[in-house]
Amino acid sequence: MSLHYVLEEMWGNHFFWTLEQQALVWNWTEKYFPNEQWDVQMNFIPDKSVVPLEDAIQIAWKAVSDVEGLPMSITETDFVTGVSYGISRIYAADYPPYYTIYFGIPLDEEDDQREPVTVYYSCNVSNFGEVMDSSYFPETKSPKEEKGIESPFEPLPYFETFGSWSIEEKAAFSKEWYSYMKEYKKIHPGYRGMYYYETCHAYGLPTDQDIGQDRAEKISRDALKRYGVSDDYINRASTHFYFDISNPEHKLWKVYLSTLFAAEVKYEDALGYFVTIASATGEVENVEVYEIGKTLENFR
Numbered sequence: 164m165s166l167h168y169v170l171e172e173m174w175g176n177h178f179f180w181t182l183e184q185q186a187l188v189w190n191w192t193e194k195y196f197p198n199e200q201w202d203v204q205m206n207f208i209p210d211k212s213v214v215p216l217e218d219a220i221q222i223a224w225k226a227v228s229d230v231e232g233l234p235m236s237i238t239e240t241d242f243v244t245g246v247s248y249g250i251s252r253i254y255a256a257d258y259p260p261y262y263t264i265y266f267g268i269p270l271d272e273e274d275d276q277r278e279p280v281t282v283y284y285s286c287n288v289s290n291f292g293e294v295m296d297s298s299y300f301p302e303t304k305s306p307k308e309e310k311g312i313e314s315p316f317e318p319l320p321y322f323e324t325f326g327s328w329s330i331e332e333k334a335a336f337s338k339e340w341y342s343y344m345k346e347y348k349k350i351h352p353g354y355r356g357m358y359y360y361e362t363c364h365a366y367g368l369p370t371d372q373d374i375g376q377d378r379a380e381k382i383s384r385d386a387l388k389r390y391g392v393s394d395d396y397i398n399r400a401s402t403h404f405y406f407d408i409s410n411p412e413h414k415l416w417k418v419y420l421s422t423l424f425a426a427e428v429k430y431e432d433a434l435g436y437f438v439t440i441a442s443a444t445g446e447v448e449n450v451e452v453y454e455i456g457k458t459l460e461n462f463r
Contacts, residue, residue: 166191178245178267178280182208182216185247193430206249207260210456213248214292216262220244223264223286226294230306231284242266243280252428254300256421256435257326258360259459261295261303262288291353298356316358325361326403326419330368330376333405337366363460367408373442374416376404383418383438386447392436400435401425405463406442415448416440419462437462 167177170188174180180188185206192203209216224239245265250258264287267280287295287303296305298316308314325333344362348354369375374382380402387397401424405417421435422428439449453462 213290219262219288227284293353333366341365364407365409374445379416390450399427414442
């Protein structure tokens with residue numbers, strides 16, 4: 164019998180588990196049942212910088228009721244609410260966790276062949292209290308999108324995360340979206356979808372005056388050794404490259420190393436290490452480890 168079913172015997176159906184219980188399950192799973200799967204769900208307890216759960220539920224309900232045209236007499240208290248706060252491991256080094264809110268109605272009678280709650284509506288809410296859409300993740304369609312109303316952003320090729328794109332692809336994306344998103348973020352300061360994070364900096368291509376990608380990778384791996392990272396982690400980690408031209412007078416190689424990128428994960432692995440290198444000289448300017456709860460703007 165799996166841990167999941169044992170805990171359901173103790174705590175009841177997983178739909179009703181609290182955020183604390185879900186985070187505890189993830190902690191136990193990672194510690195006692197470690198695996199190298201990179202598409203499992205990681206659950207956490209939101210820190211104080213995140214919009215409170217009660218507010219997230221209200222935000223989600225308003226988004227659902229507005230789209231569905233529900234009468235004012237129907238409120239979220241007419242449904243049972245299920246909540247989660249986490250992120251798929253594939254995205255965990257690149258993007259922050261988020262809430263998923265479910266609104267459902269329990270079955271009138273117990274039925275071992277059916278889930279005890281029928282979910283009618285769901286909505287994803289960001290740390291900033293924004294209703295999420297598919298420009299955040301492929302599975303976070305907004306209630307509007309579920310009704311056929313398109314997102315203001317065109318879909319990204321989600322079979323790969325942005326970080327894994329080549330520097331040529333990143334440069335082309337940046338050329339198209341960087342200036343537009345600077346204006347968009349002034350109007351929508353709470354937006355934190357992929358287009359936000361991937362336009363925090365302007366990306367381009369190195370010239371003959373800059374060190375090349377292979378050398379930047381070697382420098383970054385050597386920097387991790389000096390930082391105290393184990394040889395085992397460094398050997399298992401794969402790399403994402405960014406060539407930052409936000410300041411044309413001081414261009415930067417940014418090399419993000421993580422075992423998540425190589426699907427070679429072990430228990431207690433750091434989510435990733437970010438090495439910043441002056442492109443003209445090869446000098447290492449910064450090494451930083453990413454942990455859940457850190458702001459991600461600098462990990463680009």
